[in-house]
Amino acid sequence: MSKVALKDLRKSFGAVEVIKGIDLTVEAGEFCVFVGPSGCGKSTLLRMISGLEEQSSGHIEIGGRDVSHKEPSERGIAMVFQNYALYPHLTVRENIGFGLSLARTPKDEIRRKVDKVAETLQLGDYLDRKPKALSGGQRQRVAIGRAIVRDPEVFLFDEPLSNLDAALRSQMRIELTDLHARLGATMIYVTHDQVEAMTMADKIVVLNGGRIEQVGTPMELYDTPATPFVAGFIGSPRMNLYEGRVARERGCTTYGIRPEHLHISETEGTWKGQVRHIERLGADTILHLEMDELGEMLARVDGSRSFRPGQAIFATPDESREVRF
């Protein structure tokens, strides 16, 4: 369990600068999620921490050691890839023990360690199978096992769940959170899915265009976003953001209100409009509204209320939850 510190980290590919100076500290034992739209540099940042990509300038410290120019294997990290990256010609046992056998660990010890990891991840029955005989979730567990067996100071995950179906994904989210609680290791997790970020993270780092937009706990980002970008990115459905007259009237350049913080009434309210489209999720209903003054607006209402397309409604914001930039 070690602290990770990034100091003015930069990366350019040719003339294009993709990471534009990152300063960040991930505390020991923390579950930190890098989140952002595709192309924001989150994977590049992770690959720089792993040592697979060399930084153009800046420093990386893991556990107080400067590892900026160290080989990946000397950094005390383990990485889990999006497509699992299991060696197809080796069995599950050989896959998990590959790193140990490269380090010339005695055979008995490899066997003992692999058995222990397999037990933790419930892979005992599959140790003699090849990866192609496993399901997606099992493959991902083997990839995680390969990381655990190295007993790293820091775990790195590069979108590990995006190849799984929705049900398996939510199950693996819980397994990963459990694993983090059990191992207590520092974990850095990259995803473009803000749901994964919100549900798993101790700390979320929102990246945009190679810069950090905001760092904070999930609820900090949800309640007090620092920029319109973070406000729009965190939370589902996304926050309603408005510029222009509405914002000026409220003394800001961008005004935001989340769909769940709108009160919808059929008789009176701040803004008038009509229902354009209805998404029923069961417990909740998402209304796509066309407001006379503001244009498009999303609202989340209780699933028991009924609406029909074309119906005239009024929306009133909860003033304590408004966001102004």
Add this chain to the structure above:
Amino acid sequence: MTRRQTLLGLLALGGAFVIFVIPFLFVLLNAMKTAQDASQLDFSLPERWVFWQNLVTTIQTRDYALLLAYWNSIVITVGAMTLLVITGAMVGYIVQRRPSPVTRIVYMVALSGLMIPPAVVPTIWLLQSIGLFKTLNGMILIQCAYGMGFTVLLYRSFIATIPRELDEAAIIDGAKPWQVFFKVVLPLLKPVTLTIIVVQSITIFNDFTHPLYYLPGRENITVQLTLYNFQSQFVTQMNLLFMNILLITIPPLIVFIFFNRQIVAGMTSGAVKG
């Protein structure tokens, strides 16, 4: 199947029979004839069946030259194949994984081996000056050079289908570059390696012109050159010549029959992502 399809199928089979099977039957029949009978060069059953006698004579001719030729050809084929597979896979791997101006030039040079015809006389000068002319070692290097373009081309396109994350996972596991290649990449190249071994070993084993240019001398004879044993300006022993053809055709034929499935699999793998 419609009548038309059946008819076309039969026609194709007939064509293949005429092109591939009839010449082989011709060789087989004439290999079993007496010298006088075979000199007619006609498609008829032998008057007297002398298969065994022809076989023994062919092998014994010129102090067992055929056996020496087999030995030489096998040494050249095995030596050249070993070199070709290991160096070709390494070049293909580096060219595919580390694109840079240097590797692009290396790839162009490898491909030019497929496009530019070999210059025989300068090659002989070079071999003479480094003392490799008329040696099996020299011949192994020549065959390796001639096969390199095709081998690198095939390996490169196959390696492109192996995810780069596998290399990276191995690097994080602590593998040195040579361990990444030998422990992770090379084992995954088995299908294309089989293809290359079959295609190239048959080509090298059956090569006639290159040993003719670069490997003169009685003790350096290779299988295809044994055909000259029975052909001279004045007397040509057709029955023994055909027996010789039969003997040197059989080994590649067996290899081909057993491995043709792998050849097709290896040629098409890499073409479409699986």
